[in-house]
Amino acid sequence: MNSTLNLLIGLAMGLNLLALGSSRLPSVIxxxxxQxxxxxxxxxxxxxxxxxxxxLVALVTMGVKGFGIxxxxRRAMRAANIEREIxxxxxxxxxxxxxxxxxxxxxxxxxRLPLLPEHAGTLLVPGALATIFTGFVLLVGRVKAISQVCGYLIMENGIYLFGMLLLHSTPLLVESGILLDLTVGVFVIGIIVDRIQRAFDSLDTRKLTVLRE
Amino acid sequence: MNAHLLILLPFAGAIAAAVWPGDRTRPWLLPAVGLVHLVLSCWLLVDPPPVEPGAWFAYDDLARAVLPAVSLLFLACATYGISYLRIRAERPNRVFVAALLGVLGLLSAGHQSRHLGVLWITTEGVTLAAVPLLHFNNTPRAFEATWKYLLIGGSGIAFSLLGSFCLGYASIHGGGSGDLTFHALAAQGAGLSRPWVLIAWVLLLVGYGTKMGLAPMHTWKPDAYGEAPGIIGAMLAGGVTTVAFTAVLRVRAVVDAAGAGDVASRTLLGLGLFSMLVAALLLLATRDFKRMLAYSSVEHMGILVIGASFGAAGTGAALFHVWSNSLTKGALFLSAGNIRRAAGARTMDEVRGMTSITPQSAAIFVTGMFAVTACPPFGPFFSELRVLRAGLEAGHGAAVGLLLGGLLLVFFGLTRLVFAIVDGRPRVVSTASVKRYPETASVILPPLVLLALSLWLGLATPPVLQQAWSAAVQSLFPGS
Structure with a gap:
């Protein structure tokens, strides 16, 4: 089981680097x-x-994270007519x-972290930390709103990975509540991105500088 | 059952608002729901229901000590909301009313959450439900503020989720069964894995601290409060921040039980003093009176966590301060909304002489400013006095000194800006626009009532509240 698990997490860590190194928004998405x-x-x-x-939870997660969001x-990207992060x-x-x-x-x-024996041999914790860090770099390091949203989602992926440690103890109800919140969150972000595009005629967050001291 | 009604009723109201046909009659749902909510929460305050230890939602001691204040504030804002939405009749209000009622439902749920995961779901639900309220004005500035709120708030969401997972792992690593109710976590006590508890504490403090608006995670606050309508600013400053504060208190009780209470107190004290200092300095610089209220909120969040760091007595004082801050801030936000509309601007460069244009709102604004800077005999004076006394008793003389210095700077900052706005000769533009926005009873009474409540809280704190606060402290610090 551990080898399959580590293979999947290793793949996710590779995708982190792909997202960091790419200037084209479609590849980041x-x-x-x-992931x-x-x-x-x-x-x-x-x-x-x-x-x-x-x-069922796995299927919904894959549907939302892999296709819905x-x-x-992509729709927001086409509407704003941008392809690249410059x-x-x-x-x-x-x-x-x-x-x-x-x-x-x-x-x-x-x-160095104290882990239960069944988690010590896996890439769960390092994978989660690396993915959260990647998301954070994208969130603060990019200027296009869409890249920042991608960074935020990669950060969420990392937290989701960390949540796997608790898979046996969190009730499914809580799990699905968390998933629901994230989905609604991204949906709301999507709408705001759309409004920013209309109000500023751009998705460049450097233009959002009216409000400051 | 009544405790669950507090959550279900606003949601039912929100659904009703979503399908209600008329824009003119829909806002009446706000005070209708608010009134029933207030009656229910006061009833439960006087006659507390029995609490099952393992319940996910319950009107427990902590909810009882704080939730009625949110109810009071909501009713005042809702009453003001009727005339506000009539003035802003050009904007459709279906989403606004529904989202505001949704916020009330989620706030009630958040205050009553006794499960780590459920607490996260409700507080983050509040964050998301507030988004349509923030950009109600539909201006580019409002969207900019909303974007920053979402991005910073979203990172806060992520941190608190990660922290919740870490606290859950602390329980499993220590041999726990994986029951994530606060009751079970605290019962496990020293059995929790200490390194994981400390990691969880830092992450949860950053996450929920972002929601409270503690410095340096406060940067969304001035933008959001500055661009949102006054009633939303009041609900954010007096309602949403308090649910994050009770979240911090609940987590702190677990950390305390795990034997890391000293670390928690030290971090709270440091973060609180830093927030106080940052807010005081920014208050000396800002020229916008709506952003001023945001920085004042950062300051009061600082006072709350400073209070919480002074042990049991300080936490009791902080719960008192939650009430005085919510009520006084509500009066300030609503009267500032009146002034802002009549003046058509909001910086001290463009606004002056408001005593002659909007005399009543200006009077409430100035009185509220004195109340919020802890002048006697209003609520904040007595609650801050109790925080200071708790600090001295706990032997934190230097921290109390810094706190007093910060309060003095804040007083300078606020008086400088407030008197620049109310004094002097009014500008011609303002005199013209005042005819469009007369000071009717419906926009004067709600802030006036809130101010009167703040006074009443200071002069004659009801014994039932005192008892509720000490019961909450008893449940948070079972050893003391």
Missing amino acids: RAMAV GVVLGMLPVVITREFHWPVA PALL EPFIGFVPSLLLGAIGTIAAVAVAQ
Whole structure:
């Protein structure tokens, strides 16, 4: 079980670097979507036996993160007529370097954390930390609203990965509530992105500077 | 059952608002729901229901000590909302009314949450439900403010979720069964894994601190409060922030039970003093009187967590301060809304002489300013006095000194800006627009009542409230 799990998480960590290094928005969105699908499979892999509620949550997660949200973002991207991230605050090569350093640091930190024996041999914690860090770099390092949303979602993917540690103890109701909140959140973000596009005729967040001291 | 009604009733109201046909009659749903909500929460305040320890939602001691204040504030804002929405008849209000009632329902649920996951779901639900309220004005500035609110608030959401997971893992790692109610977590006590508890505490404090608006996570606040309608500013400053504060208190009780209470107190004290200082300095610089209210809110959130860091007595004082802050801030936001509409501007460069244009609102605004800067005999004076006394008793003389210094700076900052607005000769533009926005009883009474309540809270704190606060402290600090 652990080898499949580690393979999937390793894939998700690779996708982090892809998202950090790419200047084209469609590739960032695709990296995020594939990552969402990969992580969506985890609950089924971890529980080993087939439980239909777990499978259902996994299916909904994959649907929302892999298809629903990316479709929403692609629509916003076409409406705003932008394809590329130009002049980000943190360049693409520095972002990649940061991501690589972050991944190494995540592995190092995770080794020092006290973990239960069944989690110690997996990439769950380092993968989660590295993904959260990647999302954070994208969130603060990019200027286009769509890239920032992608960063936010990658951060959420990392937290979701961390949540796998608690899979056996959190009731399904709580799990689905969390999923619902995230979905609504992204939906709301999508609407606001659309309004910003109409009000400012651009999705460049550097133009959002009227309000300051 | 009544406790659940507090949550279900506003949601029913929100659904009714969503399908209600008329824009003119829909706003009446706000005070109707608000009134029933207030009656219910006061009834439960006087006659507290039995609480099952393992329940996910319950009107427990902490909810009882805080939720009625939110109810009171909501009713005042809702009454003001009728005339506000009539003035703003050009904007459709279906989403606004429904979302505002949704916020009330989620606030009631958040205050009554006794489960780590459920608490996260409700507080973040509040964040999302407030979004359509923030950009009600539909201006580019409002969208900019909403975007910043979403981005910073969203990161706060993420941090508090990660923190909740860490606290859950602390329980599992310590051999717990995975029951994530606060009751079960506190019962596990020293059995919780200490490193994970500390990580969880930092993350949850950052996450819920963002929602409270503690510095340095406060940056969304001036934008959001500045661009949102006055009633929304009042509800955010007096309602949404308090649910985040009770979340911090509930988590703190678990951290305390795990034996890391000293660390928690130190971080709270540091964060509170820093917020106080940042707010005081920004208040000396700002020229916009709606943003001023946001910085004042940052300051009061600082006072709340400083109080919570002074142990049991300080936490009791902080619960008192939740009430005095909510009521006084409500009066300030509503009267500032009146002044802002009549003046057509909101910086001290463009607005002056409001005593002759909107005499009643200006009088409430000035009195409210004195109340909020802790001048006797209003509520904030007595609650802050209790915070200071608790600090001295706990041996935090230096912190109390810094707090007093901060209060003095805040007083300078607020008086400077407020008197620049109310004094002097009015500008011609303002005199013309005042005819469009007369000071009717419907926009004067709600802030006046809130101010009177703040006075009453200071002069004659009802014994039932005193008892509710000490019961809440008893439940948070079972050892003391």
